[in-house]
Amino acid sequence: MEKTNKNLIIVTGFGPFGSFEAVNPSWEAVKLLPDNLEFNKKQYKIEKLEVAVEYAAVDKSVEEIWSRNPILVIHCGVNSGTSCISVEKLAYNNYFVGKDVAGCTLQNDSACLKNNKNERIYTGLDVNKIVKTIEKCHCKSAEAAALSSGNPGNYLCGYIYLKSLDINQNRSLFLHVPEIDQPYTSQEVSDMILNIVQECVRQIEENGV
Template sequence: MANKKVIVTGFEPFGEHAVNSSWVAVQELERLGLDEAVELYVCEVPVEYQAVQRLLPSLWKEHQPKLVVHVGVSGLATTVTLEQCGHNKGYKRLDNCSFCPASQCCMENGPDCINSVLDMDAVCKSITDSDIGVTVSVSKDAGRYLCDYTYYMSLYLGHGRSAFVHVPPLGKPYSSQDLGRALQAIVQEMLKMLELDRSEDEHKHSKHCSHENQHQHDH
């Protein structure tokens, strides 16, 4: 029985991206796997605001994942880019159904920006040091389209236990195998960090805290 569940999503094709490298990379990650203690669930997300609104709550609720990592393509990216935060406002671009939210935001009255609990600079440094042959960088602007929208919703639903990775289009410069390998290293590093945080928290609590429900301190 796997004791950790991780969900990794890619997006369907849209616009000039007839093949979406994010979903290709996620399928490659699925083929590679993580480690045997981790249950990996992958899915392809429609490039539609309303579909994302329906899909994300069910992903978080049904699977109760430890971590959700969303992967998207950026035509501007030349590196594999770790996004630190998701934004609530500024959604003016039409989706694959020619729809955009009338409010131009994800959640009425939601915070403007939500940060991941993961320190993307630390993840980036660790991956760079491991020298996997793929350049990784960090960004604080996921682009105000379906990527950013999905990330914000996921961060909100998962209390920050979410991550977003932008990948370049295939061959610019990385192959699907390169991207799959990079995702594998990134997700493993993120899981390691979450474990570390948890053991430090538990250590702190064991010293200072006699409450029962100790595991609820992070909500």
């Protein structure tokens, strides 16, 4: 792989699907992120990408994203069963049984990976520190604003995370966001994602990965 683009951050959200056919909360939050970030006296460019809820679209997007060698890639998806941001620690390569929005499934219910044969791949980022960062800044009630999670799901959320982790687990992360106004607005979720971006960049720069 070529030298890392130290100034490029890419954040993705998913397009419409299922009960979120009109609006996907993940993309609504991601698209509100600023185009540029100044952090620790360095300038970063944040590119936002909407990914269709299709296995083929994920394959193409992940390949194109990593061909540009960004310093950080964060994927976001919606989880209607949560009221906070779930910071995912890992992804599993099994049980991708659901049809995507194009009606396609994966052969053998698993992903074709280039670099890993393991059934699970963990992010190299410190999820606990990421969660603590959000709790300090965004807790608006007795309920947590962010939690660590080990269940990215067996649909496109888990799939896109697995594909990125296979390429670079030290610079990949997945976030599940709640539905809009449950209890956070899209702007509030976007602000939390931005704080997560900052913490991830801090970790990557500190660890030199």
